[in-house]
Ligand code: SF4
């Protein structure tokens with residue numbers, strides 16, 4: 001079971017790809033779909049690998065994503 005989760009606010013995203021690049025366990029890819037402002041937001045392809053480290057959230061310039069750890 002995944003240790004953490006990631007939450008994406010696709011409408012805030014500007015498609016920079018930092019979250020995809022900096023995720024240590026390759027949880028994310030940029031979607032081929034567009035949001036309403038014309039950017040490709042990330043989507044989750046390997047939810048079970050998410051540690052909840054929140055590196056994606058720390059690198060996102062637009063506060064469009066964050067990770068969190070499940071309580072034990
Ligand atoms: S870092 Fe933020 S703005 Fe950049 S692609 Fe990821 S969610 Fe979108």
Ligand code: SF4
Pocket residue numbers: 004005006022023024025026027028049050051052053054055056057066067068
């Ligand atoms: S919280 Fe960490 S492991 Fe999960 S998607 Fe974000 S960077 Fe990747």
